[in-house]
């Protein structure tokens with residue numbers, strides 16, 4: 001749990017469905033209708049993995 | 063100008079046969095256009111359609127507005143059962159209510175879950191191809207394009223294969239209402255009956271999985287969420303029905319429309335068959351070129367100005383994906399099928415924003431695997447009848463797809 005994960009959202013792929021924002025509002029936000037990940041990342045690797053797995057267009061990576 | 067064009071009658075025969083030619087003129091006019099036939103604004107440009115899909119000043123909940131206006135009409139009462147279920151659907155909710163349902167269902171239906179279905183898609187596709195008759199016409203829709211997505215989603219949910227034909231009947235009862243084929247007689251009654259039977263069936267399945275959970279969607283929908291926030295029984299029934307139903311017609315239409323486009327473009331078909339064209343990218347272009355989803359409906363929650371047009375609170379806007387996907391401002395030579403098109407993925411077939419199609423990974427997977435199998439295993443695939451398009455406002459689908467083949471290869475011969 002101590003390793004910080006820094007996800008990035010591929011803005012060419014993101015369609016703004018905001019699933020990641022609802023899962024982890026402290027990390028992800030919508031900027032001009034598209035997902036944006038805080039560069040600080042998160043220490044909750046499981047949650048980040050869930051956000052990446054559930055993204056309907058697989059736009060989240062790190 | 064024809065009267066159909068003046069009234070912007072999207073159900074006029076020429077609009078149903080070829081929406082692309084029909085809408086080209088409307089797209090070149092500034093702002094939104096008013097359709098007196100549909101009593102709605104019409105958005106046709108890619109930029110306007112995409113912006114409206116993401117605009118929180120519009121709602122996707124057309125059932126709520128319908129019930130407010132016509133709740134006491136005999137039709138609405140006949141279809142009360144249908145609306146009771148449909149009102150639970152995430153597709154008609156907005157804001158936090160939508161987000162909650164979307165997150166809970168998304169957890170059970172993630173791209174990772176979907177990826178595991180590849181083997182089943184291949185196995186089923188090969189199995190359906192095995193039954194094709196050689197040298198005599200058959201309906202590719204009934205023999206391939208329909209049973210594939212229907213069996214996959216039924217299987218994912220945990221519905222036994224034997225009940226598949228029953229599901230098709232229910233699905234057709236519902237689609238007459240949801241996809242707004244407004245001229246079908248008795249559509250409210252048939253939707254009500256289909257919903258009642260399907261709900262009872264799904265409730266039964268839930269009861270079984272509650273005591274005996276399996277690795278299927280119904281079980282995952284039951285388990286989704288935390289102790290404080292789970293889907294209610296009615297929400298599970300409603301979303302099982304939504305998934306079943308949303309996964310049927312649209313993917314069937316994607317497969318059929320793709321086959322029609324490929325038969326008209328033999329070089330593209332050969333590139334996909336030989337593997338020279340990347341199947342994933344080809345599917346994006348096929349989604350753009352003849353999208354199974356033609357129109358998304360939104361209703362203004364307040365007075366809004368869109369593309370210079372004043373839209374009043376309560377006004378309906380039809381977002382025409384069929385026009386946006388052929389917008390020359392985004393797609394060069396939009397009326398040409400180009401399987402290598404770099405920006406094909408910018409199509410609006412799956413919508414955009416909060417309601418972006420939940421099933422997109424599944425639809426993509428099915429088309430990406432099934433189309434090359436069909437092309438590799440058949441020889442001399444040709445149309446054997448006229449193309450008759452369903453008179454629907456929201457989806458673009460054929461009534462049937464009569465074809466012939468001259469030879470069939472074993473799946474191992476490839």
Ligand code: HEM
Nearest residue numbers: 152153308309312313316355411412413417419420421425
């Ligand atoms: C090629 C096939 C498909 C197409 C073209 C398609 C198209 C669409 C579109 C345009 C929307 C957005 C509607 C709106 O914005 O109001 C949508 C939403 C949705 N689709 Fe699909 N779809 C397809 C396949 C599927 C499949 C296979 C499933 C499920 C198994 C599915 C489930 C859903 C659901 C649940 C929603 C609502 C999402 C929400 O409201 O958040 N779709 N689809």
